[in-house]
Amino acid sequence: MSPNPRFLLAAACALLAATARAEVKPGDSFPSLTSAALRGSLPATAGQVVLVDFWASWCGPCKSSFPAYARLEADYGRRGLVIVAVSVDEDPAAYAAFVKRLHPPFATVRDESQRLVNQVSVPTMPTCYLLGRDGRVRFVHVGFHGEDTERELRRQIDTLLSENHPSP
Amino acid sequence: MKPIAPRLLPALALAGLGIAALTGCAQADLVRVKPWQRARLADYTMRPDRDPLQIANSEHVYFSRESATGGRGVGGSGCGCN
Numbered sequence: 659m660s661p662n663p664r665f666l667l668a669a670a671c672a673l674l675a676a677t678a679r680a681e682v683k684p685g686d687s688f689p690s691l692t693s694a695a696l697r698g699s700l701p702a703t704a705g706q707v708v709l710v711d712f713w714a715s716w717c718g719p720c721k722s723s724f725p726a727y728a729r730l731e732a733d734y735g736r737r738g739l740v741i742v743a744v745s746v747d748e749d750p751a752a753y754a755a756f757v758k759r760l761h762p763p764f765a766t767v768r769d770e771s772q773r774l775v776n777q778v779s780v781p782t783m784p785t786c787y788l789l790g791r792d793g794r795v796r797f798v799h800v801g802f803h804g805e806d807t808e809r810e811l812r813r814q815i816d817t818l819l820s821e822n823h824p825s826p
Numbered sequence: 827m828k829p830i831a832p833r834l835l836p837a838l839a840l841a842g843l844g845i846a847a848l849t850g851c852a853q854a855d856l857v858r859v860k861p862w863q864r865a866r867l868a869d870y871t872m873r874p875d876r877d878p879l880q881i882a883n884s885e886h887v888y889f890s891r892e893s894a895t896g897g898r899g900v901g902g903s904g905c906g907c908n
Contacts, residue, residue: 714862717868772862780861780862782861783861
């Protein structure tokens with residue numbers, strides 16, 4: 659008896675679904691920051707262009723990304739860009755020491771239970787997500803590659819800021 | 827290249843599934859360290875080059891035993907003559 663091809667196809671799809679990771683991609687709606695039980699105070703993000711960055715104190719490129727985000731905050735903060743840096747540190751002392759040392763001018767919060775990062779399923783550390791005013795992911799930056807990443811982020815932020823507010 | 831006969835497709839699909847299962851691709855309980863779970867792996871104590879004295883000792887033992895000074899990436903040849 660030969661196996662049913664439909665059954666085999668369904669089994670293959672189930673296998674792929676089980677092994678595939680549901681990463682958040684451009685076009686997807688980003689999980690709610692307010693309901694993610696983040697430690698720290700979140701800025702108001704409704705109707706704003708938001709850059710959500712996932713970082714950790716033990717991640718080298720994350721450290722070099724912070725000065726770049728500080729420059730973005732200085733240049734775009736007043737125009738409607740909100741930066742939220744979400745730490746995935748399990749050790750609160752390591753998180754606090756990192757923030758104290760770099761003293762970022764943007765909001766930093768800690769994903770204590772790693773619930774949000776699990777939901778988003780970041781492909782590497784760091785990864786940042788640029789959200790449009792409608793809260794949907796528009797661009798994803800995997801890793802931080804110095805000036806190249808900053809240049810690209812500026813171009814994309816300019817694009818997003820120039821877009822109109824979504825109709826209520 | 828000849829096209830695959832339709833009657834062989836189910837058998838091929840079954841073989842693919844079997845290979846995937848046997849190679850461990852389908853194991854749900856396989857431990858996969860996610861990028862955000864690598865705090866301990868990124869710790870300084872996990873670095874193999876964290877102790878210069880230990881490295882120097884290992885190199886010394888290596889070239890004494892193998893007569894291969896520089897054989898592990900240091901400048902010089904592997905002839906043991908320098």
